[in-house]
Amino acid sequence: xxxxxxxxxxxxxxxxxxxxxxxxxxxxxxxxxxxxxxxxxxxxxxxxxxxxxxxxxxxxxxxxxxxxxxxxxxxxxxxxxxxxxxxxxxxxxxxxxxxxxxxxxxxxxxxxxxxxxxxxxxxxxxxxxxxxxxxxxxxxxxxxxxxxxxxxxxxxxxxxxxxxxxxxxxxxxxxxxxxxxxxxxxxxxxxxxxxxxxxxxxxxxxxxxxxxxxxxxxxxxxxxxxxxxxxxxxxxxxxxxxxxxxxxxxxxxxxxxxxxxxxxxxxxxxxxxxxxxxxxxxxxxxxxxxxxxxxxxxxxxxxxxxxxxxxxxxxxxxxxxxxxxxxxxxxxxxxxxxxxxxxxxxxxxxxxxxxxxxxxxxxxxxxxxxxxxxxxxxxxxxxxxxxxxxxxxxxxxxxxxxxxxxxxxxxxxxxxxxxxxxxxxxxxxxxxxxxxxxxxxxxxxxxxxxxxxxxxxxxxxxxxxxxxxxxxxxxxxxx
Amino acid sequence: xxxxxxxxxxxxxxxxxxxxxxxxxxxxxxxxxxxxxxxxxxxxxxxxxxxxxxxxxxxxxxxxxxxxxxxxxxxxxxxxxxxxxxxxxxxxxxxxxxxxxxxxxxxxxx
Numbered sequence: 001x002x003x004x005x006x007x008x009x010x011x012x013x014x015x016x017x018x019x020x021x022x023x024x025x026x027x028x029x030x031x032x033x034x035x036x037x038x039x040x041x042x043x044x045x046x047x048x049x050x051x052x053x054x055x056x057x058x059x060x061x062x063x064x065x066x067x068x069x070x071x072x073x074x075x076x077x078x079x080x081x082x083x084x085x086x087x088x089x090x091x092x093x094x095x096x097x098x099x100x101x102x103x104x105x106x107x108x109x110x111x112x113x114x115x116x117x118x119x120x121x122x123x124x125x126x127x128x129x130x131x132x133x134x135x136x137x138x139x140x141x142x143x144x145x146x147x148x149x150x151x152x153x154x155x156x157x158x159x160x161x162x163x164x165x166x167x168x169x170x171x172x173x174x175x176x177x178x179x180x181x182x183x184x185x186x187x188x189x190x191x192x193x194x195x196x197x198x199x200x201x202x203x204x205x206x207x208x209x210x211x212x213x214x215x216x217x218x219x220x221x222x223x224x225x226x227x228x229x230x231x232x233x234x235x236x237x238x239x240x241x242x243x244x245x246x247x248x249x250x251x252x253x254x255x256x257x258x259x260x261x262x263x264x265x266x267x268x269x270x271x272x273x274x275x276x277x278x279x280x281x282x283x284x285x286x287x288x289x290x291x292x293x294x295x296x297x298x299x300x301x302x303x304x305x306x307x308x309x310x311x312x313x314x315x316x317x318x319x320x321x322x323x324x325x326x327x328x329x330x331x332x333x334x335x336x337x338x339x340x341x342x343x344x345x346x347x348x349x350x351x352x353x354x355x356x357x358x359x360x361x362x363x364x365x366x367x368x369x370x371x372x373x374x375x376x377x378x379x380x381x382x383x384x385x386x387x388x389x390x391x392x393x394x395x396x397x398x399x400x401x402x403x404x405x406x407x408x409x410x411x412x413x414x415x416x417x418x419x420x421x422x423x424x425x426x427x428x429x430x431x432x433x434x435x436x437x438x439x440x441x442x443x444x445x446x447x448x449x450x451x452x453x454x455x456x457x458x459x460x461x462x463x464x465x466x467x468x469x470x471x472x473x474x475x476x477x478x479x
Numbered sequence: 480x481x482x483x484x485x486x487x488x489x490x491x492x493x494x495x496x497x498x499x500x501x502x503x504x505x506x507x508x509x510x511x512x513x514x515x516x517x518x519x520x521x522x523x524x525x526x527x528x529x530x531x532x533x534x535x536x537x538x539x540x541x542x543x544x545x546x547x548x549x550x551x552x553x554x555x556x557x558x559x560x561x562x563x564x565x566x567x568x569x570x571x572x573x574x575x576x577x578x579x580x581x582x583x584x585x586x587x588x589x
Contacts, residue, residue: 001483036560048538048557049557050506050557050559055537062506096557096559098557105499114550131535131537132535133537141529141531141534141542143480143519143520143530143531143532144480144519144532145534146532146533146535146536147535147536149535149536149537150533150534150535150536150537151536153536153537153556153573154481154511154514154536157506157507157508157511158481158483158504158507158508158512159483159484160481160482160483160484160511160515161481161482161484162481162482163480163481163482163515185484246527248520248530249519249520249532268480269481276529276574279539300576305563342552354506392535394531394540394542395541396526397524397526397527399528426541426583427541427544427552428539428540430542431539431540432539432540463541463566465552
C-alpha cells in the first residue's frame with residue numbers, strides 16, 4: 001500500500017486531487033480501481049472499513065494466513081488475490097475514512113481519524129454496496145438480536161460465534177451460508193425459523209430456464225440445505241411473525257407460522273435476515289434519479305449501460321446498482337472504470353466499447369440466476385407491515401402505530417412524516433426505517449410503494465463533529 | 480453473548496471498558512469486544528434510556544455508539560481496538576464534555 005506522500009510522487013498530482021474517486025473497497029470498488037489504474041488514471045479509494053474486501057471479503061487479508069480460511073468457503077477465499085491485486089494497482093487507498101458530503105465539481109468531504117479533508121475528483125464511482133433489509137418486529141431492538149450479516153462479520157473479523165445455541169430467522173442464501181460456516185467453526189444452532197412463505201418455489205421456477213447456466217450455484221445452495229437438515233436442529237417453515245422479549249436483553253422468542261402454528265422458546269441470541277438492499281444514500285444525496293425495482297423490493301439508481309447515473313460523471317457499480325452479488329459487482333466496476341478512462345481521454349471509445357463487451361457478457365452470466373433468487377427469496381409481506389407496537393425508527397424510537405396514524409392525516413409523504421415524528425432524523429439517517437416508513441405510507445394511503453419515494457437525504461451522510469468540521473482546512477476560493 | 484474461538488496470543492491487547500480491563504485482539508472492532516462481555520450492551524438511547532447492542536456490525540445502524548478515548552458517538556463497529564484504549568458505554572445523548580480534547584469544541588462550549 002502506498003502512503004500519501006509516495007503516491008504524490010507516482011501520479012504527480014496534488015494530494016487532494018484525483019482523476020477518479022471510488023467510494024468503497026469491496027469487489028466493485030477494487031475491480032474499478034485496478035481497471036482505472038491500468039489506463040493510467042490517478043485513483044483514490046475511500047472506504048469506511050480498516051481493510052479492503054467489502055462485506056463479502058471482510059478481513060480476508062488477515063484470515064487468509066490462518067487455518068480459519070478453509071471453513072469460510074471458496075467464495076470467501078477468492079477475495080485474497082483480489083485484495084492483493086488491488087493493493088498492487090497503485091491506487092491511493094484510504095481505509096477508515098467516512099465520506100459525508102459530495103458537492104458538484106466534484107468536491108468530496110471525508111473524515112479519517114478525527115480529521116476532515118476535501119478531495120477534488122473529475123469522476124466518481126460509488127461502490128458502496130448493500131445493507132441488510134431492515135425487518136422490524138416487536139423486540140428487534142433488544143440486545144441479543146443482531147442480523148445474520150453481523151454475525152458473519154463477527155465470525156470473519158473476530159473469529160467469534162454466539163456463546164450459546166443460536167436462533168436464526170429469515171430467508172435468503174446468507175442464513176444458509178452462515179449456518180454452514182457456523183457449524184464448521186464449531187458453533188451450535190438452536191433452530192432455524194425459515195420465513196420463506198409457502199409456494200415460493202413454484203413462483204421462482206418460471207425464472208429458472210434463463211438461469212440454467214448457473215446450476216452450480218443451485219447445487220451449492222441445495223448442498224447447504226441438505227447438510228443443515230442432517231445437522232439435526234429444528235427447522236420451522238413458513239414463519240410469518242416474530243416477537244422478541246426480555247428485560248434489557250433478549251430472553252425469549254415467540255413465532256407464528258402462516259398456518260397459525262405458534263411457539264415460544266428461550267433465546268439469548270437471535271440472528272435475522274430478510275435479504276439485502278442497495279445502499280442508495282450517496283446517490284440520493286447527489287440528486288441521482290432512482291426507480292423502484294419491483295423484483296428486489298427496493299429503489300435502485302437509474303443507470304445507463306456504463307453504470308452512469310442521471311448526474312454526469314457519477315457512476316454506481318456493485319450491489320449499489322441493484323443486488324447482483326460479488327460476481328456481478330466486479331464487471332460493473334470495470335465497465336464504469338472503462339467509461340471514465342474514455343471520458344478523460346486515456347482510452348479510445350472503440351477500445352472501451354470492445355473491453356466493455358467482454359465485461360457485459362460476464363455481467364449477464366453473473367446475473368442469470370438473479371430473477372430466480374429474487375422470486376424465491378422475496379421478503380414476506382409482514383416485513384413491510386409490522387404490528388403497531390413495533391419500533392420502526394430505532395434511533396428516535398417511533399412506532400409503526402405512530403407512523404400509521406400520521407400517514408392518514410392529509411396524505412403526507414415521507415419528508416412530512418419525518419418532520420412530524422422525527423422518524424429518520426437520528427444518526428442512521430433513515431437507513432433502518434426508510435423502507436418500512438414508505439411501505440406504511442403506501443398501505444395507509446393505498447398507493448404503490450414505488451410512488452411514495454424515500455426520505456430526502458441531506459448531508460452530512462455520516463455524523464460529523466464540530467471538531468472535525470473545524471479541522472477542515474477550507475478557504476472559500478476568491479471571487 | 481458471543482465467544483472467541485481462539486486465544487489472541489501475541490496479538491492480545493488490553494482495553495478498558497467502563498474502567499474495567501478486558502483482553503481483546505489487535506485489529507478486531509470495539510463492537511466485537513463489547514459483544515463478548517457479560518454486559519453486552521453498547522449504549523442507552525437518548526429517548527427512553529433503553530439499552531442497545533451492536534446490531535449490523537457494518538456501520539449502518541449506529542447502535543454501537545460508544546465513547547472512545549473521551550470522544551463521544553464513535554461507531555464501535557468501525558473502530559479497531561488499540562492497546563490501552565478507553566471505551567465507555569454511551570448513556571443517553573452524547574456528552575459535550577466528551578469532546579473536550581478538541582480545541583474547537585472547547586472554544587464552542589466555553
